[in-house]
Amino acid sequence: MDGQERAPHTGRRVVLFPLPFQGHLSPMLQLGALLRARGLAVAVLHTDFNAPDPGRSYPELDFVPIHETLPEEATSPDADIVAQLLALNAACEAPFREALASLLPDVACAVVDGQFYAALGAAAKADERLEEPVPELEPLRARDLIRVDGCDADALCGFITRVADAMRASASGVVVNTFDAIEVSELAKIQTELSQPAFAVGPLHKLSPAAATAAEHNFLHAPDRSCLAWLDAHPPRSVLYVSLGSVACVDRGVFDEMARGLAGSGVPFLWVIRPGSVRGAAEDVPPLPAGLDMSRGKVVPWAPQTDVLAHPAIGGFWTHCGWNSTLESVYEGVPMLAQPCFADQTVNARYVTHQWGVGLELGEVFDRERVAEAVRKLMVGQEGAVMRARASDLKIQANQSAAATPAIDNLVKYICSL
Incomplete structure (x- = not known):
């Protein structure tokens, strides 16, 4: 069953809230198409910043803007990504809560973008220890941990900590775009850490091919398909x-x-x-x-x-x-x-x-x-x-x-x- 086929409506609604970047929007909307194809109603709450264009590609999903207000420096193409994430987090909290409340009581659950769940506080390792392995996170070394060069390390760690704390306090489970063969031990660690189930639903781009194709045409850049003929030669x-x-x-x-x-x-x-x-x-x-x-x-x-x-x-x-x-x-x-x-x-x-x-x-x-x-x-x-x-x-x-x-x-x- 792909994203173009629909099962009978179950009366249950799932709310999705992706970060407004292409690499986050695409898999979240692919997940939405899969859930809708299995009979669940799907509402996508989205920011005005980098808002998706739903009309052409995802008619089966309901799109609801939250109308956040971001400072001008956060929307600049040159914005520091961590500062941008922190600004988005601060600006979206209240309007997201209000938009979600407007959809109740029909919401079964909300799936909120939840990256940065590992390696808390470890990004600020001293340079001389960058090659040291990180206990219980093999094969990672200190230099491999989540970082954004040029940003404030304390701000990054603070953002990671807030996300992780919110997940521990509020999440009923974790949806991960992966599959067991490549991350079975990591999935087990997530379940143990949160005491909640982790669902490895990937690879989403193949489970929901119609949505994946739509995603390539729906966001920031239009693909040049002439390169496929060039590859043919x-x-x-x-x-x-x-x-x-x-x-x-x-x-x-x-x-x-x-x-x-x-x-x-x-x-x-x-x-x-x-x-x-x-x-x-x-x-x-x-x-x-x-x-x-x-x-x-x-x-x-x-x-x-x-x-x-x-x-x-x-x-x-x-x-x-x-x-x-x-x-x-x-x-x-x-x-x-x-x-x-x-x-x-x-x-x-x-x-x-x-x-x-x-x-x-x-x-x-x-x-x-x-x-x-x-x-x-x-x-x-x-x-x-x-x-x-x-x-x-x-x-x-x-x-x-x-x-x-x-x-x-x-x-x-x-x-x-x-």
Whole structure:
């Protein structure tokens, strides 16, 4: 059953409240489509900031704006992400409560975005201890814990603590876009920590394919589908796909080294350079360094990522390791080149490289020679071949999870029992 089919209405309503960023909106709306297809009414409470456009893509869901008031500095494209999260949290509390109250008494439960639930207070480790393992959080080191470079560490820890405390005090369960084969021990830890059930309902983009397709057209960027025809002209597993997601950005120097390393690697590549990719750039889409041979590459402002990763020509994914991108790559059996930028991406990158063994770290010393070497190692080297085999094994397990629906069915039963 996908997001286009509906079961009879059960009379139970679920309220979803996602953070207003594409990487959070997409899976939450995919979950909403799955719940609606199983007979639950779904209302999506959303901010005016980065508000989704529901009319074209999600007619089966009810969208309710909460009309928050954010300070101007929080809505700036250059806003510090932690300050932005704190401002959103403060501004949305009262209007969310009022919007939720307006929907009572028909609400069975609310599913509220709940990232930052682990590694409390550990992001401020001293530099000399960054390589030390974190007890009970293997394979993570101190440097892999959630962080946002340049932000106030105390503010970040305070935000994480508030989220975790609210979940312990108020949550009746946790919905996670994952599957048991890759995070069974982590799911058990969440259940133990909260003394509440955790529902591994992923991979959502495959369980709700219609909603996933709609999500690619519904938010901040329109995908350039011409890249699929370009991929058709390439042999299997020969092209490196490069995308740092919908929010992450890099300095101009890093961008130039990425470009020169890709051009010098000799590997064909499809590169997403979206508006805002380069921090502080005068142009929306920054120009490439002069004099590069780009004949092996194609650059687009945005790509239909799930279709790209499923394309047989794709042999690797240079990614920021946002969770949606990580899960989509795992599902398609594509090994990864990890360049985490902030927040949970460092955690995800460590799992990609050291827990599942399906990727390489680019590292913090970033120059064109190391970039070219890493690209060749992933795409044509023996180490990359081993990772590709492991990725293929994970793909089988991910597909098996997508073929079965016990987690989402159990979630629906649990919601109806509340």
